[in-house]
Amino acid sequence: MAAPSPRPDRRPRPRGRPAGAPAGRVTRGTTAPNRLRRVDRWLVRRHGASLRDALDPLVVDLGYGRHPVTVVELAQRLAVVRPDVDVHGLEIDPERVAAARALVDPDLPGPRFDIGGFELGPLGDRRPVLVRAFNVLRQYEEHEVAAAWALLRSRLAPGGVVVEGTCDEPGRLASWVVLDGTGPRSLVLAWRLAGLDRPGAVAARLPKALIHRNVPGERVHGLLAALDEAWEREAPVGSLGARQRMRASVARVVEVGWPVRHDPAGWREGVVEVPWAAVSPLSGPGAPPR
Template identity: 60%
Template structure:
């Protein structure tokens, strides 16, 4: 029952759509780019907020993070009590499930080093996003990370924001390159803070337009592979002045990360 307010928790019940491996791109990025935070955490606790009708994403997240930190712990939090009850069959050492919402209820006053909220804010209004971000960031351990974004049903296209205690830091686009005609196809998966800003005059529109141009210019490389074309297009995008982060190792995965300040909505 999407959009129904849940009793005793902050937020509304989502559609709950989920599939195995749907969040693999986000998971791999977290495990690579933010492994240092997990390794350095006194309490390696991670929250999968709004995991949906089935707990696949929480199960998979634990497996991927334990390659980085063997004692990592994941708590899946869902606003629908029936989903929490159904998930209990998947609980194991390091993986538990709790009822809750944006208040992020955790035992013993614990604070997670990471909160992942994927496909949770899609049904909210753009004006509501900042307050939710603030509320979730306030629940983090010092120096913690909030990752919030949206992907398609099978995880081929995904866009997410990474936020620290100081606010939004980066925006990452990740895709299965074989499914892509042009980079701006990813606009349909922009997080709620940006989905309505992909219009002329907004920075995210300018970024995607510039990316389309470097992608088109790299067309001759498509005879080698879509990966070669993407990597060249990202390199050229950075050469034109866009603050693109990381390097070819991440770009070859079908990723590109840009500083948030370059794509943030205009007031």
């Protein structure tokens, strides 16, 4: 799937895309069971209340890939807080959609699958409270990100959010940007702590808006360097386990001035959230206005 090129109109689309056609191009589509478990657990914890209170519990998994397993898992996990959650998996490849539809019974509750891109066209006038777009923009150019974000945000329900990010193949390293109707709000970093060498390893899985910004002078580089330094200093705490070491490391980072969201339970699970302003690039998508 490809991000639409920036345009001043409210519904930008790539040059040459016919009106009404899905905004995007087919991606590699790699997926695996449980790959997105970390973001799903975070969604339940951080946005479960919003989903529970939504008048229309509509959720979109955008660009789910060659196999719909992550869509099914998302629906199952969100059903814990909202049993009637309505999850739609959107893909631009008709063959992937047909294969996914063949695996579900349309007469039973469960996720639905349609052809669609960043415009979320199959939803019509309905507005999702949550959009998950993982391992999609990673395959784009950096300059395509801002327009994709804008198009997704324009379709959200009031108070809705987009989580756009990436992870490694087994889902052990992940990061995502949280966007609402006004723009990017925060960055979340997540690790499988068992066997973690250093927190900075997540740099290889930063969202497209940040992955090229892990260089001296950029804010996200400073955050990852601070986490690595704290992790090294808290090595003795590692005798109590990786969870205690991560909690102590994040607490140290907070002490030196990084505005990490206070969530000690999340830290122990290997999840850290910071305001977007703390890591926003100096230029490019998500950069503060000059």
